[in-house]
Amino acid sequence: MLIDxxxxxxxxxxxxxxxxxxxxxKHYQFLPNIQINKFIP
Numbered sequence: 001m002l003i004d005x006x007x008x009x010x011x012x013x014x015x016x017x018x019x020x021x022x023x024x025x026k027h028y029q030f031l032p033n034i035q036i037n038k039f040i041p
Contacts, residue, residue, distance in 0.1 A: 010034060
């Protein structure tokens with residue numbers, strides 16, 4: 001499920017062609033053309 005803050009982060013990264021670094025990659029993996037690097041704390 002994509003919550004409001006995740007949607008804002010995803011849309012910002014797509015507009016600026018940036019990579020999302022997250023420990024919760026499952027929040028974004030269903031979005032096409034999204035670049036994700038997994039953060040391991």
